Amino acid sequence: xxxxxxxxxxxxxxxxxxxxxxxxxxxxxxxxxxxxxxxxxxxxxxxxxxxxxxxxxxxxxxxxxxxxxxxxxxxxxxxxxxxxxxxxxxxxxxxxxxxxxxxxxxxxxxxxxxxxxxxxxxxxxxxxxxxxxxxxxxxxxxxxxxxxxxxxxxxxxxxxxxxxxxxxxxxxxxxxxxxxxxxxxxxxxxxxxxxxxxxxxxxxxxxxxxxxxxxxxxxxxxxxxxxxxxxxxxxxxxxxxxxxxxxxxxxxxxxxxxxxxxxxxxxxxxxxxxxxxxxxxxxxxxxxxxxxxxxxxxxxxxxxxxxxxxxxxxxxxxxxxxxxxxxxxxxxxxxxxxxxxxxxxxxxxxxxxxxxxxxxxxxxxxxxxxxxxxxxxxxxxxxxxxxxxxxxxxxxxxx
Ligand code: PMP
Numbered sequence: 001x002x003x004x005x006x007x008x009x010x011x012x013x014x015x016x017x018x019x020x021x022x023x024x025x026x027x028x029x030x031x032x033x034x035x036x037x038x039x040x041x042x043x044x045x046x047x048x049x050x051x052x053x054x055x056x057x058x059x060x061x062x063x064x065x066x067x068x069x070x071x072x073x074x075x076x077x078x079x080x081x082x083x084x085x086x087x088x089x090x091x092x093x094x095x096x097x098x099x100x101x102x103x104x105x106x107x108x109x110x111x112x113x114x115x116x117x118x119x120x121x122x123x124x125x126x127x128x129x130x131x132x133x134x135x136x137x138x139x140x141x142x143x144x145x146x147x148x149x150x151x152x153x154x155x156x157x158x159x160x161x162x163x164x165x166x167x168x169x170x171x172x173x174x175x176x177x178x179x180x181x182x183x184x185x186x187x188x189x190x191x192x193x194x195x196x197x198x199x200x201x202x203x204x205x206x207x208x209x210x211x212x213x214x215x216x217x218x219x220x221x222x223x224x225x226x227x228x229x230x231x232x233x234x235x236x237x238x239x240x241x242x243x244x245x246x247x248x249x250x251x252x253x254x255x256x257x258x259x260x261x262x263x264x265x266x267x268x269x270x271x272x273x274x275x276x277x278x279x280x281x282x283x284x285x286x287x288x289x290x291x292x293x294x295x296x297x298x299x300x301x302x303x304x305x306x307x308x309x310x311x312x313x314x315x316x317x318x319x320x321x322x323x324x325x326x327x328x329x330x331x332x333x334x335x336x337x338x339x340x341x342x343x344x345x346x347x348x349x350x351x352x353x354x355x356x357x358x359x360x361x362x363x364x365x366x367x368x369x370x371x372x373x374x375x376x377x378x379x380x381x382x383x384x385x386x387x388x389x390x391x392x393x394x395x396x397x398x399x
Contacts, residue, residue: 003033018356025052028375028382030361039360041386043375045193046225046336048256050298051375057255057294064290072281079289086296087262090234091247095270096262098284098292102224102250103139105261108278109187109220109246110143112265114163115272116218117184126163129182133169137194138187138222170200172207179211185218185246186211190236193225196369197338199331205242212245218269220246224261228252229299229376232309232334239333245269255295256375260288304376308334314380315372318387326398337372338365339390346398354393360386 001009004021021033028051030040043049050057064079071077084096097112099105113130117123138144145153146160154160165183167174175186190205192198205221212219221244226236228249233239235247246269250261282288299305312334319330319337326346330339341348348364355362362370372386 018352018361020356020361027051027054028378037359038356039374039382039386039389041355041360041362041372041374043373044256045251045363046228046230046373047251047254049229049252049304049376050255050295050302051377052256054255054298054377056298057257057291060255060290060294061257061287064287067286069287070282070285073279073284077286077289079286079293080284083289083293083296084262084284086293087249087253087264090296091249091264092243093247093264094267096264097270097273097278098288099250099261099263099280100259100282100288101139102222102248102261103141103144104280104283105224105248105250105263106138106144106187106222107141108263109185109222109248109265111278112246112263112269112272113185113187113218113220115277116269117182119272120268121184121216123182123184127182128184129163129165129180130184131165131167131175131178131186133188133192134166135169135192135195135198136166136187136189136222137192138189138224169195169198170204172204172211175208176211179215179217183215183217185220187220187222189222189226190239190242191226191231191333191336193336194365196340196365197332197336197371197373199333203240205237205240209240209242209244218245220244220248222248224248224250226336228295229305229308230334230336230373232305232312234299234305236333252299253292253295254288255291255298258288258291260292260295299376302377305334308336308376311335311376311378311380311383312337315383315387318383319372319390322387322391322394324391324394324398326394332372335372335374335376335378339370339372341368341370343367346394350397351390351393354396355389358389358392360389360393 024031114128117128143161147164246265254260328340352364
């Protein structure tokens with residue numbers, strides 16, 4: 001029995017992976033078990049923004065692994081302070097609470113907002129409301145899927161938590177109308193990733209900042225996918241100078257090597273956590289902190305946000321210039337582009353399969369969207385290669 005058959009037999013079937021068995025990665029390329037090379041235009045949903053197995057990150061990982069990796073938060077370590085200080089400096093916020101996955105950091109933000117609403121705003125415990133947007137993706141815990149718009153994420157998994165009010169994404173007035181005395185926070189993605197790279201109207205983030213300030217509630221941005229250079233700025237909120245009260249980061253924070261996430265916030269909000277109120281065995285461990293800090297340094301040293309702005313504009317233009325009849329729309333910001341396909345002509349999954357045959361990895365969303373989200377280290381020539389392969393794949397699926 002080969003590795004693929006074994007996986008099919010023993011793994012839960014909660015994914016439908018493309019039929020590619022990856023064994024190695026370096027920079028923007030990955031290789032399968034036959035030695036075939038693929039251009040990675042997904043970068044693990046932005047977790048691999050620095051590229052696969054970046055030498056500096058691998059060095060930070062191995063160096064720290066040889067010292068101490070997971071002593072737990074029951075003790076101090078020499079790595080946590082420097083890591084969180086850099087995270088806070090970049091975010092322009094005061095304190096950070098490290099976790100592992102994006103969903104855990106979102107849960108942390110929800111807890112912080114609810115307790116803050118209770119302690120500071122006098123909202124009765126259990127009555128706190130958080131406003132979220134339709135089409136959101138914030139993770140897979142039962143609390144989080146409870147306010148997802150996707151039936152597949154929810155079916156049979158109830159009962160779900162109350163206290164979430166869903167409004168249309170991109171509609172600032174709907175948020176204004178939804179605010180009531182029990183509202184403690186607004187939680188949105190500055191650009192919706194899993195929804196298919198959906199950009200809100202210009203001015204939306206700034207409008208939310210003003211609405212939340214005026215109402216005396218918290219603005220929380222989930223930048224698990226949009227953060228750390230992906231959209232052409234360190235954080236997507238910078239496009240509208242809309243610094244949130246709480247910022248959630250993950251994915252690229254682990255340098256493509258580890259799960260590392262954090263909730264970053266103001267002193268006032270973070271003060272709601274007292275010893276014993278929240279935690280994680282692995283959150284902020286020295287291995288994660290060493291790699292996380294090095295990832296933040298690599299992103300800055302290699303000017304990955306600036307690269308994302310410049311090369312993302314190029315990628316967007318090249319994708320628009322494809323002008324294939326199966327393409328309905330092309331949108332994006334930075335190296336984060338969504339291509340909307342006519343599913344009758346070119347089902348997105350079929351295009352992804354054709355791409356894989358040609359040596360490029362992407363991921364379909366809702367059978368209608370192809371995502372292009374390469375490592376931010378990608379070059380112009382590699383973008384040209386990706387666009388050429390995409391043209392060929394579209395021509396094959398929808399001739
Ligand atoms: N928030 C956003 C915006 C995401 O895109 C994701 C993952 N796609 C998550 C949260 C959840 O992250 P994780 O899978 O690490 O729990």
